[in-house]
Amino acid sequence: MTALGTAPGLGATAAPIRRGRRRSTPFLLALVGTAYLAVFFVIPLLSGLIVSLMSGNPNDGYTFTWNFGVYSALFVDPQVPYLTFLLRSLWYGVAATLVTIVVGYPVAYFIAFRVSARWKSPLLMLVFVSFLVSFVIRTDMWAFVLASQGPVVTVLQGIGLAGKDFQILGTSGAVIFGDAYNDLAFMVLPIYAALERIDPRLGEAANDLYAGKVRAFWHTTLPLSRSGVFAGVLLVFIDCVGDPVNSALLGGTNTYTIGQAIQDAYSGNQQYNVAAALSTVLMVVLGIILFVYARVSGTDDLEDLV
Template sequence: MTTMTVGTPVDKKRLGQTPLERQEGRFRRSLKRHSTPYLLGLVGIVWLLLLFVIPLISGLAVSLMTGNPEQGYTLTWNWSVYYDVFFNSGVSYGLFLWRALWYAAAATLVTIIIGFPMAYFIAFRVSQRWKNALLLLVALSFFVSFVIRTDMWAFVLSDQGPVLTVLRDLHLAGKDFHILGTSAAVIGGMAYNDLAFMVLPLYVALERIDPRLIEASADLYGNKTRTFTRVVLPLTRSGLFAGILLVFIDSAGDPVNASLLGGTHTYVIGQAIQDAYLTNQQYNVAAALSTVLMIVLGIILFVYARIAGTDNIEDLV
């Protein structure tokens, strides 16, 4: 009688290997397993290197050059350009930077005030068949050029535009009242152009909320205010975080709204960078201002992320 033993299959190939060869095999398998995520993210890494890291380093190098457009610029490691631009140039670049940050913060607040009710209405008060249509309307503005949208907004707010015409007909505004050329016009234009950047992340966060949580809050005698502040608002933190980042960053360096909707008293750092590069051809000054703006934004966003950011990067997806 033949007896058959059932057990774990023996890898004959491994039996013929030396301990060093088996160790090398385990190392290769481990390396393959751990390198897969990096290989999958290689395209994104190359994209960031080409379009973010290299331009950033290039801008920093240009800021440290001296010369002029006729004779060319030479890298002289002129670090004093950062001090001279803000303290010895005779131009209030610090004021322009502060004004840009203030406008961006105000525009972000306006988009939150307008965008949160819009996202909440689409997520909880609209039937499923109409949600996609309303989201398409929110994103429809992206099908039109940013400059054209802003220019049309300038027409709406002009002295002969529909807004002031109606206000004057209702005797709510005098003949000397103007909207264009004011800070309100610039902030309104920024909020108008970036509203979708706030609505869409908020909608995604609100859509992920389980309706049973809201019902449970009502069953526990929570009124609408407490339900919103204790249940809805904390669960939308990831969407609010993403929306604030998108709107604030886009508005802080924007020169278009201030150029088309503002005046001499609404000049911002984005216009200063544009004029230094295109009009005055001060390439090192423009690069220095751009570098300072990116550093300031980076510090602000890092502090904000540490204070109010999400605990898990998956919350932003």
């Protein structure tokens, strides 16, 4: 009787414990990701903000003085037009992102729907084969290819499509090309992942309903792959806006970007507070742009990529 009488009590006590464990499990699993973000994202951001509010010089050192004036000085100094550098970087990022979409989407579509399963992995490896070479080395090699005496300009001049003074290296086009080339794989992979999850029978159903190939693609495939395009835009745009390498190796005096300004302020002039302030401003601007982009484009189906 005692055992029978206590059993319900034990069951009633164990049930809330089990429910509590089920409810706490997601939060416990999220601790790893939260700790990662705190260590490698939040702490560096706060550190950069603190450094930007310091005053001093490389010889005497820097001290924390709540120097908010460094932010206003960034955009009123006529000798160093940081606002121009920022706007130019945003333009390069937008242009390179559009190029990667135009080039990367057909590549991802071809691999996802037009080749057999045995060839998909080798083709994806070809997309990423350039990553086997250092980022700086492959960008520097394009500086040789696009030079005035390089093969591209020489061929264009030989067939009469370019004059003697024609040049590609040192122009905005060369920087945008370098950004798009180096980040193309970051657009192809997420789009491919989204396309791979689309049931091919949806296209067949659209054709059965008298929709042509273009209309079927526009109303079925493209909307269902929106999450891949969204993820690719995030990866490519953020990387291109803050990149100092392509503009330094492929650009000239008129292609100076905010990434170069941050690099020169930190390592060249040792203006650590200025470099930190520029980085903070860049992060805030990118955050606002990406937030607006996410609200406009929608992110409901991003979980399909997980």
